[in-house]
Amino acid sequence: MNQTVLESKKGVAAEIQDKLQNSSSTVVAEYRGLTVAEVTELRRALKAEGCEMKVYKNTLASKAADAVGLGDLKASLTGPNALAFSTDETAAARVMAKFAKKHDKLVLKGGVVNGKVVDVNTVKALSELPNREGMLSMLLSVLQAPVSSFARVVKAVADARPADGAAAPAEEAATEKAAA
Numbered sequence: 001m002n003q004t005v006l007e008s009k010k011g012v013a014a015e016i017q018d019k020l021q022n023s024s025s026t027v028v029a030e031y032r033g034l035t036v037a038e039v040t041e042l043r044r045a046l047k048a049e050g051c052e053m054k055v056y057k058n059t060l061a062s063k064a065a066d067a068v069g070l071g072d073l074k075a076s077l078t079g080p081n082a083l084a085f086s087t088d089e090t091a092a093a094r095v096m097a098k099f100a101k102k103h104d105k106l107v108l109k110g111g112v113v114n115g116k117v118v119d120v121n122t123v124k125a126l127s128e129l130p131n132r133e134g135m136l137s138m139l140l141s142v143l144q145a146p147v148s149s150f151a152r153v154v155k156a157v158a159d160a161r162p163a164d165g166a167a168a169p170a171e172e173a174a175t176e177k178a179a180a
Contacts, residue, residue, distance in 0.1 A: 032080045
């Protein structure tokens with residue numbers, strides 16, 4: 001094999017290794033049958049979410065997966081595949097699954113999340129989760145609920161009593177009846 005071709009393939013394998021190690025999630029999907037316009041639309045949707053989609057030879061992707069300890073990923077690397085890389089755990093899965101619902105030709109096959117190989121069911125489950133900011137806002141609302149409920153109760157008690165410290169009208173009537 002020509003030395004320049006071999007060096008080129010080593011460079012591509014190193015690029016795949018780097019992306020697998022530095023991304024929080026990677027989704028493997030078969031794109032057979034998609035038109036160029038549909039693939040372009042998918043790339044744009046992924047880019048809008050901060051993801052990147054690349055097509056690599058399966059042999060190079062398999063070698064890179066082995067090199068980073070993700071040998072189980074090789075089972076998903078058959079046929080024409082696209083790999084979507086993301087720094088967010090859910091973004092690539094969410095965009096790819098949404099696109100696959102509209103376009104039957106895109107078939108999700110599996111992926112990697114936080115350094116662990118996952119199956120297609122896990123990728124689909126991840127696609128239903130909100131992104132990091134959405135999860136943090138949900139957590140914040142759960143943490144704020146008891147405090148805001150307490151504040152509403154305190155305000156209701158404060159509104160029920162007059163501001164000048166006098167007894168409420170119901171208490172005055174009860175006091176007058178008791179004195180009589």
